[in-house]
Amino acid sequence: MGNGRQDFKTNAARALADIALQKALQNVKRGFVVKREAARAKLPEFDTLREEARAIKDHTLSHLDLYLDAYERKVAESGGSVHYAPTAADARAIVLRLCQEAGAKLVTKGKSMVSEEIGLNAHLQAAKIEVVETDLGEYIVQLRGERPSHIIAPVIHLNKEMIEADFRRAHQRLPRERRLDRAQDIVGEARILLREKFLSADVGITGANLLIAETGSSVIVTNEGNGDLTSTLPRMHIVVASIEKIVPTLEDAATILRLLARSATGQEITTYTTFATGPRREGDPDGPTAYHVVLLDNGRSEMLGNEFADMLRCIRCGACLNHCPVYGAIGGHAYGSIYPGPMGAVLTPQLQGIDRARDLPNASSFCGRCEAVCPMDIPLPDMMRTWRERDFARGNPPLSERLLLKVWAYAARRSRLYHALARVVMPFLARRAGARGRLSQMPFGKAWTGTRDLPAPQGRTFQSLYARARPKGRP
Amino acid sequence: MSAPEEARATVLNRIRAALGVASLDRARRTAVARRLERHPCGTIPSRATRRGEERVALLTDMLTKQGADVSRVPTQKEAVGAIASYLGTCNLPPRLRMGADPVLAALPWREAWDIERSFGRAEPGDKASLSRALVAAAETGTLFLASGRDNPTTLSFLPEAHTILIAASDIVGSYEEAWDRVRAIYGRGTLPRTVNLISGPSRTADIEQTIVRGAHGPRRLLVLILG
Amino acid sequence: MPREFEFLESRRQCYILAPIFRHNVQSLPGAMTSTPAPSPQGPLVGLFVTCLVDLFRPSVAFAAIKLIEAGGARVEVPRAQTCCGQPAYNSGDRQDAIAIARQVVETFERFDYVVAPSGSCAGMLRLHTPRLLAADPNFAERAVALAAKSFELTSFLVGVLGLTKVAAAYAGNVTYHDSCSSLRELHVREAPRRLLASVEGLSLVELSESEVCCGFGGFFSLKYPEISAAILDAKVHDIVGTGASTVLAGDLGCLMHIAGRLARAPAKVEARHVAEVLAGMTEEPAIAAPRQSR
Numbered sequence: 001m002g003n004g005r006q007d008f009k010t011n012a013a014r015a016l017a018d019i020a021l022q023k024a025l026q027n028v029k030r031g032f033v034v035k036r037e038a039a040r041a042k043l044p045e046f047d048t049l050r051e052e053a054r055a056i057k058d059h060t061l062s063h064l065d066l067y068l069d070a071y072e073r074k075v076a077e078s079g080g081s082v083h084y085a086p087t088a089a090d091a092r093a094i095v096l097r098l099c100q101e102a103g104a105k106l107v108t109k110g111k112s113m114v115s116e117e118i119g120l121n122a123h124l125q126a127a128k129i130e131v132v133e134t135d136l137g138e139y140i141v142q143l144r145g146e147r148p149s150h151i152i153a154p155v156i157h158l159n160k161e162m163i164e165a166d167f168r169r170a171h172q173r174l175p176r177e178r179r180l181d182r183a184q185d186i187v188g189e190a191r192i193l194l195r196e197k198f199l200s201a202d203v204g205i206t207g208a209n210l211l212i213a214e215t216g217s218s219v220i221v222t223n224e225g226n227g228d229l230t231s232t233l234p235r236m237h238i239v240v241a242s243i244e245k246i247v248p249t250l251e252d253a254a255t256i257l258r259l260l261a262r263s264a265t266g267q268e269i270t271t272y273t274t275f276a277t278g279p280r281r282e283g284d285p286d287g288p289t290a291y292h293v294v295l296l297d298n299g300r301s302e303m304l305g306n307e308f309a310d311m312l313r314c315i316r317c318g319a320c321l322n323h324c325p326v327y328g329a330i331g332g333h334a335y336g337s338i339y340p341g342p343m344g345a346v347l348t349p350q351l352q353g354i355d356r357a358r359d360l361p362n363a364s365s366f367c368g369r370c371e372a373v374c375p376m377d378i379p380l381p382d383m384m385r386t387w388r389e390r391d392f393a394r395g396n397p398p399l400s401e402r403l404l405l406k407v408w409a410y411a412a413r414r415s416r417l418y419h420a421l422a423r424v425v426m427p428f429l430a431r432r433a434g435a436r437g438r439l440s441q442m443p444f445g446k447a448w449t450g451t452r453d454l455p456a457p458q459g460r461t462f463q464s465l466y467a468r469a470r471p472k473g474r475p
Numbered sequence: 476m477s478a479p480e481e482a483r484a485t486v487l488n489r490i491r492a493a494l495g496v497a498s499l500d501r502a503r504r505t506a507v508a509r510r511l512e513r514h515p516c517g518t519i520p521s522r523a524t525r526r527g528e529e530r531v532a533l534l535t536d537m538l539t540k541q542g543a544d545v546s547r548v549p550t551q552k553e554a555v556g557a558i559a560s561y562l563g564t565c566n567l568p569p570r571l572r573m574g575a576d577p578v579l580a581a582l583p584w585r586e587a588w589d590i591e592r593s594f595g596r597a598e599p600g601d602k603a604s605l606s607r608a609l610v611a612a613a614e615t616g617t618l619f620l621a622s623g624r625d626n627p628t629t630l631s632f633l634p635e636a637h638t639i640l641i642a643a644s645d646i647v648g649s650y651e652e653a654w655d656r657v658r659a660i661y662g663r664g665t666l667p668r669t670v671n672l673i674s675g676p677s678r679t680a681d682i683e684q685t686i687v688r689g690a691h692g693p694r695r696l697l698v699l700i701l702g
Numbered sequence: 703m704p705r706e707f708e709f710l711e712s713r714r715q716c717y718i719l720a721p722i723f724r725h726n727v728q729s730l731p732g733a734m735t736s737t738p739a740p741s742p743q744g745p746l747v748g749l750f751v752t753c754l755v756d757l758f759r760p761s762v763a764f765a766a767i768k769l770i771e772a773g774g775a776r777v778e779v780p781r782a783q784t785c786c787g788q789p790a791y792n793s794g795d796r797q798d799a800i801a802i803a804r805q806v807v808e809t810f811e812r813f814d815y816v817v818a819p820s821g822s823c824a825g826m827l828r829l830h831t832p833r834l835l836a837a838d839p840n841f842a843e844r845a846v847a848l849a850a851k852s853f854e855l856t857s858f859l860v861g862v863l864g865l866t867k868v869a870a871a872y873a874g875n876v877t878y879h880d881s882c883s884s885l886r887e888l889h890v891r892e893a894p895r896r897l898l899a900s901v902e903g904l905s906l907v908e909l910s911e912s913e914v915c916c917g918f919g920g921f922f923s924l925k926y927p928e929i930s931a932a933i934l935d936a937k938v939h940d941i942v943g944t945g946a947s948t949v950l951a952g953d954l955g956c957l958m959h960i961a962g963r964l965a966r967a968p969a970k971v972e973a974r975h976v977a978e979v980l981a982g983m984t985e986e987p988a989i990a991a992p993r994q995s996r
Contacts (some may be wrong), residue, residue: 009926012926012928012929013928016928016929016932325914325915325917325933325936326926326929326933328933329929329932329933330929330932362925362926363922363925363926363929364919364922365882365915365917365918365919365920365922365923365930365933366792366882366919366920366922367882367886367914367915367919368882368883368886368887369882369886369913369914369915371886372886385791385792385794387794388792388793388794389794389795389796390794391794392793392794392795392796393794397793397794401793401921401925404924405789405790405793405795405798405921408785408789408790409789409790409795409798409801409802411784412753412784412785412787412790412798412802413784413798413801413802413805415781415782415783415784415805418784419781419784422756422757426757426758433993434993435992435993435994436992436993437987437990437991437992437993438962438965438990440966447923447924447925447927448923448924448927448962450927450928451927451928451930451931451934451963451966452931452934452959452962452963452965452966453961453962453963453965453966453990454958454962454990455758455759455958455961455962455965455989455990456990456993457757457758457759458758458759458760458761458986460760461756461757461760462751462755462756462757462760462763462764463751463756463779463781465760465764466760466763466779467781
């Protein structure tokens with residue numbers, strides 16, 4: 001990953017200069033934002049449901065051990081197996097072992113951010129197992145050797161021409177003169193090629209949007225149907241899910257599902273929402289004969305006990321990304337993390353440590369739109385601020401920042417000194433700006449004047465003017 | 476302790492330590508058991524409280540907006556006719572894969588004698604399939620299909636064109652009512668291997684947010700409302 | 703004495719006999735829910751000047767005083783104030799933030815109300831200061847009490863003083879930028895618009911995306927200037943797209959950031975604080991505009 005700080009600023013600068021990316025990011029702002037608002041307008045109960053969803057998650061998290069226990073028993077009852085993975089390495093090892101036990105040569109995958117988090121694909125590939133992403137966006141980033149740039153829309157950063165080029169490069173055996181310039185051509189080609197993989201896969205791996213304790217079910221939501229072909233056709237289905245995905249009952253799942261698609265893409269519901277419970281039953285003509293769930297901790301249990309517990313309510317809808325001005329300016333890859341945007345700014349320091357990930361919670365204007373749209377009422381800016389406190393306490397900010405702050409705070413705590421200094425500095429700046437009324441450059445001021453002018457102060461400070469004008473005897 | 480047991484204990488102990496609770500806390504166990512037992516409902520959207528024809532209209536409207544073709548047929552005979560004509564509309568040969576569902580089997584297939592029916596799970600070469608939904612929630616035009624011999628899961632995903640039959644009397648308003656119906660059939664706390672909630676044909680918007688049908692699952696979905 | 707301060711002279715002569723001030727408790731959130739004993743001279747407001755107004759644009763504070771007095775309240779300006787502590791707070795420097803918060807409480811708690819011509823400073827007083835001092839037994843309750851009577855200027859004028867119109871005129875098309883704190887921390891949206899609607903000759907054209915951040919974010923604009931500028935460009939594009947000749951806002955930080963970029967665009971749009979227009983005090987050059995040298 002390199003020196004985290006250097007990467008972020010460099011990546012952000014590159015992203016800002018990337019014309020194709022900037023154009024593509026308009027889809028986030030225009031598309032998702034508008035559609036979510038429209039969906040919300042069509043469901044008068046939306047805000048009430050948010051409160052209820054929050055309560056469901058809070059209740060579940062405060063009884064997490066017991067719900068996991070209940071869930072596990074139900075999975076076993078249905079013929080499935082649960083495997084606990086305290087760390088990412090544990091999870092990788094478990095999945096590899098299961099694949100090897102199944103004699104797997106080919107694994108198909110439904111979209112799973114958790115599997116990205118633990119670096120699953122590379123681990124399986126190193127053991128000579130072919131791994132094919134089947135969600136179209138994930139398939140494309142896999143071809144490109146990239147990570148997804150958005151937790152819901154993996155290739156929001158790409159345009160059609162780039163994807164066509166990727167397909168031509170990767171699918172060498174297809175006739176060169178074939179038509180591939182329309183979205184439907186690309187989708188059509190993916191459909192044919194991936195179908196082969198679906199049908200010959202030995203193991204299918206998916207994530208889970210929800211786990212249901214009442215029935216021992218895992219839930220995935222897709223529009224494509226790839227998750228279902230992944231989980232139904234091979235002889236083994238492995239679910240990789242983090243422990244906070246659990247909810248108590250089918251009714252609780254219903255409440256959350258009413259918020260998920262609407263918050264993510266503005267759909268009322270995704271085309272397919274699948275509740276999977278165990279392997280095939282006796283007499284079933286299709287379905288896997290083995291069903292395994294890998295429950296990942298990787299820092300979640302620690303979060304339960306610290307200031308970031310609220311983050312465990314996250315249902316990975318991506319609304320915060322869609323409404324974030326920073327994400328909208330630089331896109332997902334610049335964050336250098338599996339999880340970008342506001343939710344990534346809170347989660348990544350937990351996973352990677354604040355030293356490495358410090359730019360993420362720092363690169364925010366605290367506009368608060370993320371929190372305003374979060375269906376689970378997660379106080380994202382507050383938690384970013386908490387990370388900043390940790391960052392500051394560790395002495396991480398650059399010297400210039402710490403110095404500026406210290407000088408400012410020192411003066412702000414001493415009003416006489418503050419006002420005395422201001423009485424000198426402000427007229428000086430006003431004179432420097434002169435008749436032009438603004439400053440285009442200032443020593444030590446490049447942080448401001450690099451991108452905008454500094455308006456001139458009016459000259460005298462308010463306190464000094466008011467002291468003159470203040471009526472006698474009035475404070 | 477075996478390694479898996481140790482891993483389990485590690486995670487659960489960490490959780491309890493973080494929460495500051497003891498494993499044998501009676502009050503907590505009761506709270507969990509109670510919630511699982513009672514499965515309380517949250518707020519049901521008002522649109523899910525429509526009844527009768529309004530409810531059917533809502534289902535139809537939602538499904539149509541989500542890209543499905545919807546047809547209301549008053550009799551079984553017309554249902555078969557609609558299936559046959561749909562295959563024609565989709566430019567598909569008159570061949571249909573279906574499961575062992577007795578309701579589907581009892582349809583008057585002689586009215587569409589040229590449809591070649593085959594049974595069991597979907598095969599890669601199948602172009603068209605027919606399933607029956609247990610129940611549908613009108614609130615978002617969502618059909619609930621259960622896996623098994625009667626309606627194998629692969630019928631919903633492999634073929635190009637999928638037809639789902641639903642009795643008008645099996646249309647409810649909300650997800651919660653739908654789950655109650657499922658519970659009534661399968662028992663409490665258990666589900667078949669899969670319950671698929673299907674609300675339209677397969678689609679993707681991954682390419683520049685342009686919607687394209689038939690990403691991996693069926694390109695076309697016909698929902699036949701019977702009765 | 704400069705012309706713009708003549709009103710202070712006249713104020714000495716006549717204290718406005720304030721009616722019992724009205725609370726529009728239902729209409730706007732944030733209005734005080736309990737009524738302190740009304741004094742015959744109207745409630746006493748401590749003006750929270752804000753550091754940016756104090757240092758860069760005093761005319762905003764004078765405009766605020768004029769408006770508050772027009773609404774029937776008295777204004778005092780404690781000398782001991784410097785800053786609300788937001789720069790320290792948002793930088794993770796909790797220690798300094800707490801020290802400054804204590805200072806703010808001590809300086810302002812004696813007033814009936816505290817009013818700031820800034821959504822972000824008012825948000826700091828209302829939401830964050832109580833949280834910063836929650837663990838301090840000497841200050842916890844006092845901070846909560848102060849928060850309850852602290853307001854952003856326009857929401858105070860409309861929601862507490864019941865001011866529905868101002869006696870000002872301003873020719874031209876104006877657009878209004880809602881600062882994120884005003885919008886999301888304080889739920890202020892209607893108050894400035896209601897008052898602007900009463901300004902003679904003024905016509906308000908809304909931004910197409912008024913809910914979106916301008917990219918200032920305090921020190922964020924210095925720590926990540928290119929990202930800040932990119933966000934700003936979208937806002938500037940929106941402002942210019944309205945065809946308005948003036949952009950107003952209730953926060954000087956946003957305005958300096960916006961004006962600084964408009965100047966570089968260059969765009970023929972003036973930036974002013976909404977208080978200046980509402981108080982009819984627009985003789986001073988706009989923000990970042992050319993000035994007469996003395």
